Amino acid sequence: MRHYSSARRAAAIVSCLRLLFLPMLAVIAGCATSDIPSLTADDARFGQSEEEKNLLARANALDQELDRKGMLLETPALVDYLQNVGQPLVPKEAAQQVGFQFHVLRSPVSNAFALPNGSIYLSVGLLAYLDDEAELAQVMGHEISHVVLRHGIKSYEANRSRIVAAHIADMFLFGTSVAYLPYVASVASYSREQEEEADVAGLRAVAARGYSLDEAIRVFERIQEVKRGEGVEGSWYSSHPSNNQRAEALRERVRKGEIPAGQHRGEGTAYREVAALIAEENIRLKLNARQYELALNAATRSLAEHPDSALYHFYRGEAYRSMGDDPKGAAREHGWIYGKSYNDKLVAEFEGRRNEFYQSAEKAYQQALALDDHLLVALRGLGLLNLARGEYDAARERLGTYLAQNKTLSDRGYIANLLKGINK
Ligand SMILES: [Zn+2]
Structure with missing residues (x-):
C-alpha cells in the first residue's frame, strides 16, 4: 500500500542495519527483500520466483495436511461468517492475486496465523475469547496484511525463517503431530517491524469497513490478558511485541489522524451468536x-x-x-x-x-x-x-x-x- 512506502523503507533500513553484523551473504539477501512489492502493486509478480513458488507449495501442503488430519472445524455458519467478515478487509487488487480462505483450527490455544497463499487460521481458543466483530476484524486485518505485504517471502529471503521452513519439511517427512505446526508457521517468521506494519495496515482496513477503532484496538489488551492468564508459549502472542504497547502505538496514530477514525460498528450481538x-x-x-x-x-x-x-x-x-x-x-x-x-x-x-x-x-x-x-x-x-x-x-x-x-x-x-x- 502506497501510504506505507516510507515506513517500509524505514523498516528495510533497520533490518539491513541489523544484518550488517551477520555474514555478507545475509546482508545481500536481507536488503534485496525490500524490493518485493505488496500484492496491491501493479508489478507484484506474485508467485513467480522459485523461492516464492516453493513457499506457496509448502503453504498448500500445510493446508491439506491440517484438513486431512481433521484439525479444522467446518461448521458452515461459522466458516461463512468468517469469510463474510474477512473478505471485505482484503484490498481489491490483492484479492485478484490470492484467494483468501478463513479457517477455524481445532486448538484450545489462542492463536492466529496466515500462510503466504492467503490461508488464514484462527483457533477455537482465540475465537472464544473475542468479544465482538471489530476485535475479530482487527485480528483478521492483521493476518491479511502479512499476506498482502508479502512478509512471508520477505522473511524467507531475509533468511529468518529458512529454519522454520526446514522444520515444516521435517515434520511432513517424519509424520510428527501437526499440533504445533501453527507455532512453527508463525513464530520467528516476522520481524517486529513487520508486525507493526501489519497492525497499521490491518487497522486501516478495519477503519475503512466502518468498525469502531476503539473496539478493534482493544483486542490487543484482551490478548494481553490471555497471555498473562495462560502463559501461551510459542503462539501468536509471545512472538509479537508487547500487546499493550501495540495498542498504545495504534491509538497514537489514530490521535494524530494517521488512521481515519472508524464509525461505531462493534456488532457484539452478531459475534456472540457465532461465538456460541x-x-x-x-x-x-x-x-x-x-x-x-x-x-x-x-x-x-x-x-x-x-x-x-x-x-x-x-x-x-x-x-x-x-x-x-x-x-x-x-x-x-x-x-x-x-x-x-x-x-x-x-x-x-x-x-x-x-x-x-x-x-x-x-x-x-x-x-x-x-x-x-x-x-x-x-x-x-x-x-x-x-x-x-x-x-x-x-x-x-x-x-x-x-x-x-x-x-x-x-x-x-x-x-x-x-x-x-x-x-x-
Ligand atoms: Zn503478526
Whole structure:
C-alpha cells in the first residue's frame, strides 16, 4: 500500500542495519527483500520466483495436511461468517492475486496465523475469547496484511525463517503431530517491524469497513490478558511485541489522524451468536488437553451469558470431576497458568482438594439435570462420581440408567466395562 512506502523503507533500513553484523551473504539477501512489492502493486509478480513458488507449495501442503488430519472445524455458519467478515478487509487488487480462505483450527490455544497463499487460521481458543466483530476484524486485518505485504517471502529471503521452513519439511517427512505446526508457521517468521506494519495496515482496513477503532484496538489488551492468564508459549502472542504497547502505538496514530477514525460498528450481538457455535468445542478441547481450570472458566463465562443452559453446567461438572480424578494434571495446569513451579507440594495441595472438587462437580451435574432431565451425560457424570467415591450401588443405578436410555452411545463399551468391574 502506497501510504506505507516510507515506513517500509524505514523498516528495510533497520533490518539491513541489523544484518550488517551477520555474514555478507545475509546482508545481500536481507536488503534485496525490500524490493518485493505488496500484492496491491501493479508489478507484484506474485508467485513467480522459485523461492516464492516453493513457499506457496509448502503453504498448500500445510493446508491439506491440517484438513486431512481433521484439525479444522467446518461448521458452515461459522466458516461463512468468517469469510463474510474477512473478505471485505482484503484490498481489491490483492484479492485478484490470492484467494483468501478463513479457517477455524481445532486448538484450545489462542492463536492466529496466515500462510503466504492467503490461508488464514484462527483457533477455537482465540475465537472464544473475542468479544465482538471489530476485535475479530482487527485480528483478521492483521493476518491479511502479512499476506498482502508479502512478509512471508520477505522473511524467507531475509533468511529468518529458512529454519522454520526446514522444520515444516521435517515434520511432513517424519509424520510428527501437526499440533504445533501453527507455532512453527508463525513464530520467528516476522520481524517486529513487520508486525507493526501489519497492525497499521490491518487497522486501516478495519477503519475503512466502518468498525469502531476503539473496539478493534482493544483486542490487543484482551490478548494481553490471555497471555498473562495462560502463559501461551510459542503462539501468536509471545512472538509479537508487547500487546499493550501495540495498542498504545495504534491509538497514537489514530490521535494524530494517521488512521481515519472508524464509525461505531462493534456488532457484539452478531459475534456472540457465532461465538456460541464454538463455545462447546472450546471447552471440550480444553478438557482433552487437561486444561481443566481454563475449561471451567470458559464454561462459567458461557453460563453468565446463557444462565439456563444445562450444557454449560454439565461442562462445569466435567471440569471439576476431572480435577478430582487427575490432581496431578490440575496442579500442573495451575502452575502453568499462575507461573508457580510444579512440585510435590502443589500436587499434594490438589490431592487434598479432591473432595471439594467432587462436591462442586456433583452440584454442577445436579444443576444441569434440574434444567434438563434428558441430559444423560450429566447422569453419567454423577455415576462416575459415585464410582470414584466408592458408592457402588448409586454408581450401578445411574450408569445402568445411562446405558439403558440410549443404545447408540460411543462410550457404551467403556461404561459397561466399568459396571462389570464393580459387579464382580
Ligand atoms: Zn503478526
